[in-house]
Amino acid sequence: DGGITQSPKYLFRKEGQNVTLSCEQNLNHDAMYWYRQDPGQGLRLIYYSQIVNDFQKGDIAEGYSVSREKKESFPLTVTSAQKNPTAFYLCASTWGARTEAFFGQGTRLTVV
Amino acid sequence: GENVEQHPSTLSVQEGDSAVIKCTYSDSASNYFPWYKQELGKGPQLIIDIRSNVGEKKDQRIAVTLNKTAKHFSLHITETQPEDSAVYFCAAYHMTTDSWGKLQFGAGTQVVVTP
Numbered sequence A: 001d002g003g004i005t006q007s008p009k010y011l012f013r014k015e016g017q018n019v020t021l022s023c024e025q026n027l028n029h030d031a032m033y034w035y036r037q038d039p040g041q042g043l044r045l046i047y048y049s050q051i052v053n054d055f056q057k058g059d060i061a062e063g064y065s066v067s068r069e070k071k072e073s074f075p076l077t078v079t080s081a082q083k084n085p086t087a088f089y090l091c092a093s094t095w096g097a098r099t100e101a102f103f104g105q106g107t108r109l110t111v112v
Numbered sequence B: 001g002e003n004v005e006q007h008p009s010t011l012s013v014q015e016g017d018s019a020v021i022k023c024t025y026s027d028s029a030s031n032y033f034p035w036y037k038q039e040l041g042k043g044p045q046l047i048i049d050i051r052s053n054v055g056e057k058k059d060q061r062i063a064v065t066l067n068k069t070a071k072h073f074s075l076h077i078t079e080t081q082p083e084d085s086a087v088y089f090c091a092a093y094h095m096t097t098d099s100w101g102k103l104q105f106g107a108g109t110q111v112v113v114t115p
Helices: none
Strands: A004-007 A010-013 A019-025 A031-037 A043-051 A052-058 A063-068 A076-078 A087-094 A106-110 B002-008 B010-015 B017-026 B032-038 B045-051 B057-061 B062-067 B072-077 B086-093 B101-104 B108-115
Touching: A010 A019, A019 A031, A019 A087, A019 A106, A019 B045, A043 A063, A043 B101, A076 A087, B002 B086, B010 B017, B017 B057, B017 B086, B017 B108, B032 B062, B045 B057, B072 B086
Parallel strands: A010 A106, B010 B108
Antiparallel strands: A004 A019, A019 A076, A031 A043, A031 A087, A043 A052, A063 A076, A087 A106, B002 B017, B017 B072, B032 B045, B032 B086, B057 B062, B062 B072, B086 B101, B086 B108
């Protein structure tokens, strides 16, 4: 079945450590996105990528990094520079402009 | 940039009643307005969308209306059922010269349908 997969579902890390969240899609979508979800604040865009080897900062990119070496994969690294990394992270993909966004099931990151 | 505001933040309705969620957007160039439903612990899923050349769209118990002049759009759920309980997000595509995929979401509405 085609879809978008995020792993792991739950992730715990100690403060000061970098952590990488995985996002893989087999929908042949060109564009991929990372959102952060906090209670009462909706979905905030971290980074997005329209094509391989290219990505753009979203509204809250500070403390995060991404790569897009393959069309199917868009990993997100939460660095130690992110001051409040505990959140629910969602990855999404779209085939082109103004089309339905497909979301993964999310990764809940807890930093202790 | 595009700013999407969504109201109310929470909505409690009795089963069988209607629910209405309203969103406003700031960028008059936006021309695609999807609605997503997020169930607990899952990613959002598209439930209905509308483009700027259409004023209203229906799909069974859900409908969306768009007022381009006032720059607001609404989601209407009729005959609500317990399975409609979820968080609903509106969104608007922000059209810029360097990005065609920068989807901006509202803050979400927690809908609770009580039997």
